[in-house]
Amino acid sequence: MSTYNPSQIEPKWQEYWVKNKTFKTDESDRSKPKYYVLDMFPYPSGAGLHVGHPEGYTATDIIARFKRMNGFNVLHPIGWDAFGLPAEQYAIKTGTHPAITTQKNIDRFRKQLQAIGFSYDWDREVNTTDPDYFKWTQWIFLQLHKRGLAYESFAPVNWCPALGTVLANEEVIDGKSEVGGFPVIRKPMRQWMLKITAYAERLLQDIDGVDWPESIKEMQRNWIGKSIGAEVDFSLAAHNAKIRVFTTRPDTLFGATYMVLSPEHPLVDVITTQENKAAVQTYKDEAATKSDLDRTELAKNKTGVFTGAYAVNPVNGKQIPIWIADYVLMGYGTGAIMAVPGHDERDWEFAKKFDLEIVEVVSGGNVQEAAFTDNQNGVAVNSANDEISLNGLKVPQAKETIINWLESKALGQKSVNYRLRDWLFSRQRYWGEPFPIIHVDGEPKALSEEHLPITLPKVESYEPTGTGEPPLAKAEDWLKITDPETGKEGLRETNTMPQWAGSCWYYLRYISPNYQGGPVDPELEKYWMPVDLYVGGAEHAVLHLLYARFWHKVLFDAGIVSTNEPFQKLINQGMILGEMEYTAFKNEAGEFVSTKGLDSIDHLTPVKLSEDEVEKKGDTFFIKGTQTPVEAKSHKMSKSRGNVINPDDVIDQYGADSLRLYEMFMGPLEQVKPWSMRGVEGVYRFLKRAYRLYVNDEVETSELDSTIKEANPSKEQLKALHTLIKKVTEDITEFKFNTAISAMMVFVNDAAKWEVKPISVMKSFAQVLNPFAPHVAEEVWALMGQKEELSYTKWPAFDAKYLVDDEFTYGIQVNGKLRGELKIAMADADNKDIVLTEAKKLEGVAKYVDGAEIVKEIFVPKRIVNIVVKA
RNA sequence: GCCGCUGUGGUGGAAUUGGUAGACACGUUGGACUUAAAAUCCAAUGAGACUUAAACUCUCGUACCGGUUCGAGUCCGGUCAGCGGUACCA
Structure with missing residues (x-):
């Protein structure tokens, strides 16, 4: 009992905190400055917590505890993002209702989080699947609907047959589903869309004002993808119609030698000449059935067919052929382009393949060899008609000149386009929020607020029908509804909302989790918002963070929230990889071979080596005593690789304080870093040493060590202490937890040598240690007979006068x-x-x-x- | 391809923001304690040269090449490698 024993200390204090509601936030005292520190809430999966969760959570917990000790009123909540596919798939397999699985998983997660000693206010837990919660998710949807920001669409969508649902653009990566990596095809279906494009400009502008990692801001900017250019009308040679194109290079208009329409463009059927009908139809059919994956894979090989029709280039009256090709997308710009093969790589490739004319209109390159695309210093040539000449102008000036001319002739105008599309907001699933929508006479209609929440019906089977009909379509009793306004028979909406819905506004619900007058109590919202610090993984860079910003702005416009942006400061914790692995490769003959220069290692057999079987020469590891190179790498943790570290095991062996400390000591929070069990032992030894400063482990009682006395600290002791306080205070403020911990190690190494340890110094050290390793800190605090609540003691101040050297x-x-x-x-x-x-x-x-x-x-x-x- | 980030000992990482590179920790080696082991404690530990040995001293060293500077891990230009994002967006 006398040595450091986390398995005895930790549960004791965890119980104490929960029982005494130590970390309950009391906002009645608004004289204190507020600090809202938020974690990205977890999806409570069946696998339980992994070591990635406690990384960000420990960081925010340190901040929360630090801020409390610095006199802040701290809001530090947690909850559950509990709708989602895994629980539903488990239900399909076993028939267990997702609500049951979800509840079980939540209970496990809560227990695990409490076992790490996080200082959450457990009275504010939110759960997105709780009707009291999703009532307000539905309510917010109604606000969007009221504002014309939610609408039905029948356009082709990303349908994933394997998942039996559609996906948002953001959820499709390289033509495959982000979840599971299944192929995605395009299929026209009835869907709900949210008009996020209406907020594109504000989402873009306001990103400048938040304190986020530059990389995330840049990703959001790229995703929104604003481009400035012009729309130009081309009249048709044989029809009394016009085709409008969008271009970012109106200055190259004189070089437009052909035109391309998207295969889905409505004018295709109108303009196609008789002899080209068959070929065009065939091409259209192929394009329609092509999956996004096929389109991506074939990207390098341009395809297309000639329609037989011609358009007139408005600047020089030349007739140019109109083609269709799937490299032009209906969903961007106007679905039609003017092709300038001399100065656009795609157009150049296409022109080469189909032997179309290439004209140079910007000098600086050789357009027969490659497209010349310099859009800053290129100088216009061959670009004049009777009224206007761009010749001699650099690209930016040429653009301006031609746009002015086009506008004066009513041939076109300046135009802005965004890559961002509207958000596909419905899923053909069971385990999600039902829409507060009914269909009467074939028209969708919003239910009014008093009918909320719309809860999920019990169903026999959770399987989607495969044709796109969601599982809710099978719940006949639930499906049929009498319109409360007109008394007409109607049908409920059977789609459900995507998982992002619940996470778009959960940070607001924490502020007043029981408030019944709206999603958030307006008074408290004004006090707590915005979130001062938000920590989570970078995988949410565009999805969650963009969606949440969008909803927040809508709520801002609706007067529900008082801030323009929800999250003032954002930090992405870096991923934790598995332990370093050394791998050599054997060929079919069983000989070790070098993998250098090989495109594929599929035919080789990997052989795992231990650390002492390898040595480093130069930049490369080799099998000891040989010339066989070894791959030294940390891999992502995954079940299949068998390198997953379970936090429960770490706690069993070393305790929660060691887990917390190690995750912070590994390196900078934002950085990707490999796990090392030996590193855990290192911090465990540190905690043991720290504990031993207070408790003599050579005697059989856990009493305060006799070297701790009421005594005046020496100059050296004061210097050690104040160096520590200064360093830790500054490092926490800068989120440099690894160096803060190293400062504590230096202090402990020093203090271990002291023959007399003044109790005042040892009290301060316990306070400094508290945010990082709260259990052991509480334990020694109590041993010193301190009655004051450690978590709310005043953070020790450092005095520079103790730091000066002779x-x-x-x-x-x-x-x-x-x-x-x-x-x-x-x-x-x-x-x-x-x-x-x-x-x-x-x-x-x-x-x-x-x-x-x-x-x-x-x-x-x-x-x-x-x-x-x-x- | 484009955008962003990162390259420091055997390993994870420090470095007052242009000022003594390698803090702290792991690992390794040697020692103390122990019947022994574990635990703990102490010491050494970037590479190399000189030396019988040690001390001393010197040279090299922050992916690579070059530049700015009294001085560069840090700033500038170029190259390479790794990671993340994105990709016919006109």
């Missing part, structure tokens, strides 16, 4: 090379003459300086001395 040590350089060290009294440290005189007396320095001509003497007070001599 001496300063200068590094003395000669010609930039270190040649000696000079210890000098602090009083003389700023005196250039004294320092230099002394420096030149140093043996190592004199060797180089004596007899040489001194060219220059660099003296930077309390930094460096550099004497420059001529050789």
Whole structure:
């Protein structure tokens, strides 16, 4: 009992915190400054917590505890993003209702989180599947609907046959589903869409004002994809109609030698000539059935067919052929382009393949060899008609000139386009929020607020029908509804909302989880918002964070929230990889081979090696004593690789404080880093040493060690303590937890040598340790007989006067090379003459300086001395 | 291809933001304690040269090449590698 035993200490304090509601947030005292520190809430999967969760959660917990000790009123909540596919798929397999699975998983997650000692206010837990919660998700949908931001669409969507549902653009990666990697095809279906494009400009502008990682901001900007250009009308040679194109390079209009329509463009059937009908139809049919994956794979090989029709280039009256090709997308711009093969790579490839004319209109390259695409310094050529000439102008000026001319002739105008599309907001699933929508006389109609929440019906089977009919279509009693307004018979909407819906606004619900007058209590919202710190994985860079910003802005417009942006500061924790693995490869003959220069290693057999079977030579690892290179790499944790670390096991072996400390000590929070069990042992040893400062482990009782006394601290002790306080305070503020921990290690190494440990110093250390390793801190705090609640004690202040040394040590350089060290009294440290005189007396320095001509003497007070001599 | 980030000992990582590179930790080696082991404690530990040995000293060293500077891990230009995002967006 006398040695450090986390399995006894930790449950005791966890129970104490829960029982006493130590971390309950009381907002009645609004005189205190507020701090809202938020974690991305987890999906409570059946697998339980993995080590990635406690990384961000420990970081926010340290901040929360630190802020409490600094007099802030802290809101630090947690909840469950509990709708979603796994529970539904489990239901399909076993017949267990997703609500049951979900509840079980939540209970397990809660237990696991409490076992790590996070200081959440457990009275504010939210659960997206709770009708009291999703009532307000539905309510927010009604606000969107009211504002014309929710609408039905019958356009082709991303249908994933394997998942039996449609997916949002953001959920499709390389033509495959983000979840599971299944192929996705395009299929026209009735869907609900949210008009996020109406907010594109604000989503883009306001990103500048938030304190987020630049990479995430850039990703969002790219996703929104604003491009400025012009729309230009081309009249048809044989029809009295126009085709409008969007281009970012109106300056190249004179070089437009053909035109391409998307196969889905409505004018295709109108303009196609008789002899081309068959070929065009065949091409259209092929394009329609092509999956996104096929389109991506064939991207390098351009395809298309000629329609037989011609358009007229408005600047030079030339007739140019109109083609259709699937490299032009109906969903972007106008679904039609003017092709300028001289200055656009795609158009160039297409023109080469189909032998179309290539004209140079911007000089600087050789357009027969490759498209010349410099859009800054290129100079326009061959670009003049009777009224206008761009010749000699650089691209930006040429653009402006031609746009003005087009506008004056009513042939086109300046135009802005966004890559962002409307958000496909419905899923053909069971385990999601039902829409507050009914269909009467074939028309969708919103139910009014008093009918909320719309709860899920019991169903026999959770399988989608496969034709796109959601499982809810099978719940006949639920499906049929009498319109409360007109008394007509109607049908409920059978789609459900995507998982993102619940996570779009959960941070608001934490503020007033029981409020019945709206999603959030307006008074409290004004006090707590915005979120001061939001920590989570970078995988949500565009999806969740863009959707949540969109909803927040809608709620802002509706007067529900008072801030323009929800999350002031965002930090992405880096992924934790598995332990470093050393792998060599054997060929079919069983010989070790080098993988260098091989495209594929599929035919080789990997052989795992232990650390002491390998050695490093130069930049590469080899099998010891051989020339066989070894791959040294940390991999993503995955079940199939068998390198998953379970936090429960770590806690069993080393305790929660060690888990917390190790995850923070590994390296910078934002960085990707490999797990190391030995590293856990390192911090465990540190905690043991720290505990042993307080408790003598050679005796059989857990009493305070006799070296801890009421005593005046020595100068050295004060210096050690205040160095620690300064470093930890600054590092927490900058989220540099790894170096804060190393400062604590330095302190403990020091203090272990003290024969007398003044209780005042040891109290301060316990306080500093508390945010990081709260269990052991509480334990020693109690041992010292402290009655005050540790979590709310005042964070110790450092006093610079204890940090001053009697001496300063200068590094003395000669010609930039270190040649000696000079210890000098602090009083003389700023005196250039004294320092230099002394420096030149140093043996190592004199060797180089004596007899040489001194060219220059660099003296930077309390930094460096550099004497420059001529050789 | 494009955009972004990162390259420091055997390993994870420090470095006052241009000023003594390698803090702290892991690992390794040696030692103490122990009947022994575990635990704990102490010491050494970037590479190399010189030396019988040690001390001393010196050289090289922050992916690579070059530049700016009294001085560069840090700033600038170029190259390479890895990671993440994105990709016919006109």
